[in-house]
Amino acid sequence: MTQYSGLLNDLRIAECRKAARNVLQRFSIETPEAIDLETIAWHIGKLRVKSGGLSGAEGRLVATAENGGVIRVADSKNLGRRRFTVAHEIGHFVLHQKSTIDRTTLRKDFTVWTKASEEAEANHFAAELLMPQPMFQSKCVGVPSIKLLESLASTLSTSLLATAFQYWEYTFEPVALVLSNGWDMQSFRPFKEGWPRIRFGGVHEDSAAGERLAGKSPDSGRMVRTPAYAWLEGFDYKPNTDIMEDSLHLEYYDRTVTLLWIDDPL
Numbered sequence: 486m487t488q489y490s491g492l493l494n495d496l497r498i499a500e501c502r503k504a505a506r507n508v509l510q511r512f513s514i515e516t517p518e519a520i521d522l523e524t525i526a527w528h529i530g531k532l533r534v535k536s537g538g539l540s541g542a543e544g545r546l547v548a549t550a551e552n553g554g555v556i557r558v559a560d561s562k563n564l565g566r567r568r569f570t571v572a573h574e575i576g577h578f579v580l581h582q583k584s585t586i587d588r589t590t591l592r593k594d595f596t597v598w599t600k601a602s603e604e605a606e607a608n609h610f611a612a613e614l615l616m617p618q619p620m621f622q623s624k625c626v627g628v629p630s631i632k633l634l635e636s637l638a639s640t641l642s643t644s645l646l647a648t649a650f651q652y653w654e655y656t657f658e659p660v661a662l663v664l665s666n667g668w669d670m671q672s673f674r675p676f677k678e679g680w681p682r683i684r685f686g687g688v689h690e691d692s693a694a695g696e697r698l699a700g701k702s703p704d705s706g707r708m709v710r711t712p713a714y715a716w717l718e719g720f721d722y723k724p725n726t727d728i729m730e731d732s733l734h735l736e737y738y739d740r741t742v743t744l745l746w747i748d749d750p751l
Contacts, residue, residue: 729746
C-alpha cells in the first residue's frame, strides 16, 4: 500500500476525479439515470456486486486484475449510501490497481476527504462517478443550505456527506465546508478566494454547531446567522460581524457537517 502523509493535494484530487469521468466517457454515460454501477463494475473489471456478509464494515473488495472478483456491500435501506459504497470500491479497483486486491472499507473511511490516503482518493473518485461536473454543477442553484444538499443527494441517489463535498467543489457560491468529530474540526474545504480563512481547531461554542454540542439548541435546520469569529481568523475584534451557517449532525457517521456562506461582503 502506498505510504501517505499530510493533506491530499489538489493535483491528485483532480486526477482521481478525471479517472471517474473517463469511466463515464468510456461507457458514453451522459445522464445520472444511466449511471448503472453494477454494469460499470462488471465491465470495468468483472466485478460482481453482492449485499451482506459483512461484519463491522461497509464494503469489501476482493479481486484480481485478470479474473475480477466481488464488491460486497453492507445491507442498508439507504440507497444513496449503498451506491456510494459501490462507487468507492470501484474507485479502489481503478486507482489502486494491484495483481490481487483484498481490502475492507469501514464507516469512518467515508469521512476522510482531505487527508492524503487511498480512502480519500476513492471518495473523490466515487463522488465524481455519481455526480460528475457536467451533470451536477447545473443543479447547484439556490440558496446554500443542508436542505439543498439533501435534495441533491436524494435526486442523484448518493450520500449526503459526499454531496456536501461535491457541492463545495462545483458551486459558484462563496461557501466553505467543515466536518467535525465532536468538538474537533476533522477537515474543511476553505472559501475558494482564499479569504476569509477558516479558524481551524476546535468548534467554537458560539457557533450553531457548538450550541448543539453544548446541548443548548438542536441542529440549525436552515441557514442562520453566526458570529464570524466563531469560524474565521482575524474577526475576534469584530464581534458584530456575522456569516451564515447551517450545521447538521450526521448520526450514521457521528460527525457534524457545517456549510458556511457569506451572503454579504465582509
